[in-house]
Amino acid sequence: MTETLGGTGEFGLxxxxxxxxxxxxxxxxxxxDDAAVVAVPDGRMVITTDLLIEGRHFRQDWSSAYDVGRKAAAQNLADIVAMGARPTSLVTGFGAPADLPTSWAVELNQGIADEAELLGVSIVGGDVVQSDKVVVSVTAFGSLDGRAPVLRSGARPGDEVAFVGRLGWAEAGVAVLNRGFRSPRTVVDAHRRPQPPYAEGPRAAISGASSMCDVSDGLIADLRHIADASAVVIDIRSQALAIPEPLQAVAAATGVEALTFVLGGGDDHALVATFEPADVPDGWTVIGSVAEGNENLPPGTVTVDGAAYTGAPGHAHFG
Structure with missing residues (x-):
């Protein structure tokens, strides 16, 4: 007989x-204990938190509990490195119905722990409650190691825009899953378990990134966050965005232009940043530039090839 959370209980879990x-x-x-204690060598700590709600951010028929755990940890760890910081620890919150198998919760936690272990990050505490559906919350902490944080507000006219990581893969995976298919496996797996380029966040900070953001909502949407915060205009050059073969295959099968996956797809947690031209690190791809706003293009605008983008810019909560 399968043991459930109702039988295991809060403290047993x-x-x-x-x-x-x-x-x-x-x-x-x-x-x-009642709370964890984490050392902060320079007196500053970077903190972020995210929620995953069953039926909105994941489906149990699409993702295993282990996949959900990896994803829950990854999206928070990506936020920490996008500040140029080094992740140090996590706390987790978990809500679930009493009839959920205990093994599902244990598998979820193993996914969180394994993703955290990629960076030597510790799970230091959390909470569990009963709820009507599965809810996963992760809060991540990080150290700046003496550096200043890289904010969204630092982009300057004349900077170049560059990214590292994957763009559009998770969105292509959702498009495939929504049609009832499970291939190409690479894009389905990208939806289930993102692969943020963790080491590149602190590396970009050391290289002199003037602003940075992880691509969780979509390239256009997240660059708009930088453009708004920095009061600048950002232009993306579409020819600089290579379209990988799996995205081309999904686009052909679904009748969607492949570039829309790259420009509007989120949840891959690539990193996008602005740099002075000489500071762009090796391995980053330059895809655009930063300019001052004007009457025709007010600050906060993101264009593609110099023109307004008419497609979906990315995910909008409550949109």
């Missing part, structure tokens, strides 16, 4: 998911 978790050097007090 906490014991099951925290037993044997590794503890990094930054963790002074881990799970088991």
């Amino acid at each position: 906490i014991e099951a998911v925290t037993k044997g978790l590794p503890r990094g050097e930054d963790v002074l007090v881990g799970p088991g």
Whole structure:
């Protein structure tokens, strides 16, 4: 008989998911107390949090519990590195119906732990509650290691726009899954488990990035965040955006222009940043430029090849 959360109970589940978790050097007090204690060498800590709601951000018939865990951790760790910081620790929140198998919750936590372990990050605490559907919350903490944070507000006219990572793969995966298919497997897996370029965030900061953001809502949407915060205009050169073969295949099968996946697709958690031309790190692809606003193109505008983009710019909560 399958053991459920109702039978396991709150503290039984906490014991099951925290037993044997590794503890990094930054963790002074881990799970088991009223709160964790994490060292902050330079007196500053970067903090971010995200939610995953069943039926909106994931479906159990599309993703395993382990996949959901990897994704929940990845989207938070990407936010930390997008500030130029080094992730140090996570706390998690979990809500679920009482009849959910306990094994599902344990598998979820293993996914979070394995994604965190890629960066030597520790899970230091959390909470579990009963809810009508599965809800996963992750809060991530990071250290700037003495550097200033890289904000969205630092882009300057004359900067180049560059990205690193994958763009449009997760969106193509959703398009495939919505049609009832499971291939190309590469894009379906991209939806299930993003692969943020974690090392590139701190590397970009050290290289002199003037602004940076992770691409969670879509390239156009997230560049608009930078353009708004920096009061500049950003232009993207579409020819600089290579379209990988799996995206071309999905576009051909669905009748969607492949470029729309790249420009409007989120959840891959690539990093996009602005740099002085000489500061763009190796491995980053320059895709555009930053300019001052004017009467025709007010600050906060993002254009493609010099013209307004008429397609969907990306995800909008409550939109």
